[in-house]
Structure formats: C-alpha cells, structure tokens
Amino acid sequence: MPAYRQGKPAAADAxxxxxxxxxxxxxPGVIEAVVAETQFNRYPDATALALRTELAARHGVTPDQVHIGSGSVALLAQLILATSAPGTEVVYSWRSFEAYPGLVTVSGAASVQVPNTPDHGHDLPAIAAAVGENTSLVIICSPNNPTGNVVGAEEFAAFMAAVPTDVIVVLDEAYAEFVHAGAAAAQTLAEPAVNGLPRGAAPLSERYPNLVILRTFSKAYGLAALRVGFAIGAEGILDAARSTAIPLSVTAQGSAAALASLAAEKHLLDRVAVIADRRDGIHDALTAQGWALPRSYANFLWLPLGAETAAAAETLSAAGLIVRAFPDGIRISVGEEEATPLLLAAAQTILDSLAPGHPARRER
Ligand SMILES: Cc1ncc(COP(=O)(O)O)c(C=O)c1O
Structure with missing residues (x-):
C-alpha cells in the first residue's frame, strides 16, 4: 500500500x-483566541463541547449529533473503521479524494471505485447500483476533490432513495463554502448543488438518518494547520465513530480557533468570494486559451492532461507553481493573486504542446 503523500512543499520563491x-x-480574532489557550500542561476537552454546542445551535441539532475530529480526514477514518472490516466494501466515485483508498485498505475492507462520468462528476446511478449486500459505507464527495464537480440536490435525493437505509452514506463537503460563492460559477449549475447543512433549515441527516455530513475548518476557514473538522449525523452513528477515535486528539487551540473563526463569519464569506471569483476568472481565461476543463465549485481547478500530466507539472514547477499531479491530470489550488499570471502563461505553453484532439483541448 503506498504511503499517503502530502502536497509538495514549495521552495521559498514558489x-x-x-x-x-x-x-x-x-x-480576525483567531490568533488572539489561540494565544489565550496557554494551559499546555493540561489535556484539552477533546470532545470540544463548546465548539459542538455552537455548531449544534447553528444547525438545529443537539451537541451529541456533532462530532469533532482532528481534521475531517480523522472523522472519515473513524467512520470507515466503525463500519467496515474484511469482507465488506466501501463504495465511492473515482477519481476522488486521494485519502479514501488508503483509509479503506487499513480497515481491511475492499474499495469499490465507480468511475467518474466523462465530464468528471459522480455517476450517482452507477454508485447506487454498486451498493450490494456487502456494502458497509458509501462516500459522496461534493465538490469532488480533485475535479471540482458538484452533485445536484435532486440527484442526491434520488440517490438516497435508492440506497438501503441500513447503509451509511458519508457526504464529504470539505469545500462546501465555495459552491455558491462568487459571481459566476453558481449561475452555471443546472440544478442547485446538494447542501448537507443548509442555513435556516434542518441538516439533511435529519431527513436521512443513515447520512453523515462532513465539514472542515481547513479550507475556507484557513485553519489547516490546527486540524479541526466536524461531522453532523445521528448520535448512534457518531457514537460508533467516537468509539474508534484516538482519544484526546482535538486540541484546545484548534477548538478556540474554530470558535473564533465562526464568530468572524462575515469576513470569511468575503474571503471565500474573493477566491471563488479568482477561480472563475482563471477558468474563463483558460477556456479562452482553448482548454477544456470542468467547471469547478471548489477552490481548485482540474486539468485533465492524461499522459501529458508529468511534463505539464514540470512546466508549472519551472514557472514557480507547485501543483498536485495525479496519474490522469493536474489539480491546481486557487491561491495568491500573484500566482495567476504565472499560471496562465504556463498553461498557454502547456496547451501549445498538446496534440490536436487531446481531451484537454477545446474543439474550436
Ligand atoms: C474532499 C476532502 N475531504 C476531506 C479532506 C480532509 O481535510 P481535513 O482533514 O484537513 O479536514 C480533504 C483535504 O484535502 C478533502 O479534499
């Protein structure tokens, strides 16, 4: 089993x-909140009751229907260990978040990877059809990492109706905050995207008791270093996850930072809109160059480069851009504004090197 590889560290000038x-x-307020947590000699309240209480109030559930983990990847690992073992199967779309296969392998279960649609989204009818009597868990990733596609609310409802109610479904929404942000991308949705935690309405886990929603403070909230994610779902399912957790993993500093970030939500939404607008600007510029790439509703873009991936990653690296290269394409995070012109120049060089008819080229 290959070890999990983190995104490459960047040289100082990249x-x-x-x-x-x-x-x-x-x-604002986050650094102060973290610095105020000075009892390094004491174990934290690793159940993060204060943070759970705040999240529960926001989403209209009880604090026991909220579970905090050291990143949402920890919650995923717990849910997989709680449900899955040798002889069972975990079903998910592929390509998707690169941590899924390893976490499933560790549990002893088998991965059932359902190929993405030709336009890089989830094939929900095929995923539902892949659910069988050995299925222990299904993971739906929306927006999908690394392609950026979202699952529609109606197709998700049809999917949940097709999945047996004793199969647990995890809706991994690590990038949810970016979906409806910005001026452009949301307008392109054929139907509203699924949203596990709609504001002013009950979480979807209230409608579907076998559904667990995962969110993170690592992406939109900018707290990746502090490792805080949360799950919302039925208390019994979350208790099972809690029973597989490594005790005391959530730090006081992480909880304090998450609470302070929630209090600064207005600033958060402004920043998310800046990233979403930057993403849509890059998407439009790449499309104008002649790229064919999926519309992203997250904070990254996907270039389906196929066999040209490694060479293209070299070109981007030489331009001072460290990106994530997979066997079949490149994922580029939407980062600093100064990176955009470098990215567009390198993208033009790469596009010029692609043979006519390459799938990443738009038919003109
Ligand atoms: C789809 C998805 N889920 C979960 C995670 C895990 O995030 P964290 O553990 O930082 O909350 C990531 C991180 O890249 C992700 O892309």
Whole structure:
C-alpha cells in the first residue's frame, strides 16, 4: 500500500498550489483566541463541547449529533473503521479524494471505485447500483476533490432513495463554502448543488438518518494547520465513530480557533468570494486559451492532461507553481493573486504542446 503523500512543499520563491489551502492570514480574532489557550500542561476537552454546542445551535441539532475530529480526514477514518472490516466494501466515485483508498485498505475492507462520468462528476446511478449486500459505507464527495464537480440536490435525493437505509452514506463537503460563492460559477449549475447543512433549515441527516455530513475548518476557514473538522449525523452513528477515535486528539487551540473563526463569519464569506471569483476568472481565461476543463465549485481547478500530466507539472514547477499531479491530470489550488499570471502563461505553453484532439483541448 503506498504511503499517503502530502502536497509538495514549495521552495521559498514558489507558490504552493498543491493542497487546496487558503492563501489568507487567520481571520480576525483567531490568533488572539489561540494565544489565550496557554494551559499546555493540561489535556484539552477533546470532545470540544463548546465548539459542538455552537455548531449544534447553528444547525438545529443537539451537541451529541456533532462530532469533532482532528481534521475531517480523522472523522472519515473513524467512520470507515466503525463500519467496515474484511469482507465488506466501501463504495465511492473515482477519481476522488486521494485519502479514501488508503483509509479503506487499513480497515481491511475492499474499495469499490465507480468511475467518474466523462465530464468528471459522480455517476450517482452507477454508485447506487454498486451498493450490494456487502456494502458497509458509501462516500459522496461534493465538490469532488480533485475535479471540482458538484452533485445536484435532486440527484442526491434520488440517490438516497435508492440506497438501503441500513447503509451509511458519508457526504464529504470539505469545500462546501465555495459552491455558491462568487459571481459566476453558481449561475452555471443546472440544478442547485446538494447542501448537507443548509442555513435556516434542518441538516439533511435529519431527513436521512443513515447520512453523515462532513465539514472542515481547513479550507475556507484557513485553519489547516490546527486540524479541526466536524461531522453532523445521528448520535448512534457518531457514537460508533467516537468509539474508534484516538482519544484526546482535538486540541484546545484548534477548538478556540474554530470558535473564533465562526464568530468572524462575515469576513470569511468575503474571503471565500474573493477566491471563488479568482477561480472563475482563471477558468474563463483558460477556456479562452482553448482548454477544456470542468467547471469547478471548489477552490481548485482540474486539468485533465492524461499522459501529458508529468511534463505539464514540470512546466508549472519551472514557472514557480507547485501543483498536485495525479496519474490522469493536474489539480491546481486557487491561491495568491500573484500566482495567476504565472499560471496562465504556463498553461498557454502547456496547451501549445498538446496534440490536436487531446481531451484537454477545446474543439474550436
Ligand atoms: C474532499 C476532502 N475531504 C476531506 C479532506 C480532509 O481535510 P481535513 O482533514 O484537513 O479536514 C480533504 C483535504 O484535502 C478533502 O479534499
């Protein structure tokens, strides 16, 4: 089993666009809240009751229907361990978040990877059809990392109706805040995107008791270093996750930062809009160059370069841009504004090197 590889570290003069991080400084009040947590000699309240209480109030659930982890990837690992073992299967779309296969392998379960649609989204009918009597968990990733596609609300409802109610479904919404942000991309949606935690309405886990929604403070909230994610779902399912967790993993500093970030939500939404507008500007510029790339509703873009991926990653690296190269394409995080002209210049060079008819080229 290959070890998990983190996005490449960037040289001092390069832009790190490989881990979908937020390029901004912490939100107002966050550093003060972290610095105020000085009892390094004491264990934290690792159940993060204060943060759970705040999130529960926001989403109209009880604090026990909220579970905090050291990043949402920790929650994923817990849910997989709680549900899955040798002889069971975890179903998810592929290509998707690169941590899924490894976490499933560690549990002893088998991965059932359902190929993405030709336009890089989830094939929900095929995912539902892949659910069988050995299925222990299904993961839906919207927006999908690394392609940026979203699942529609109606197609998600049809999917949940097709999945047996005793199969747990995880809706991984690490990038949810970016979906409806910015001026352009949301207008292009054929139907509203699924939203596990709609504001002013009950979480979808209230409608579907077998659904767990995962969110993170690592992306839009810019707290990747502090490792805080949360799950919302039925208390019984979350208790099972809690029973597989490594105790005491959530730090007091992480909880304090998350609470302070929630209090600065107005600033958060402004920043998310800046990133979303930057993303849409890059998308439009690449399309004008002649690229065919999926519309992204997250904070990254996907170039489906196929066999040309490695060479293109070299070109981007030489331009001072550290990106995430997969076997079939390149994911580029939307980062600092200064990176955009470098990216567009390198993208033009790469496009010029692609053979006519390459799938990443738009038919003119
Ligand atoms: C789809 C998806 N889910 C979950 C995570 C995990 O984020 P974290 O553990 O930082 O909350 C990531 C991080 O890249 C991701 O892309």
């Amino acid at each position: 832009f790190k666009l490989s881990s979908n991080e937020n390029p901004f400084d912490p939100l």
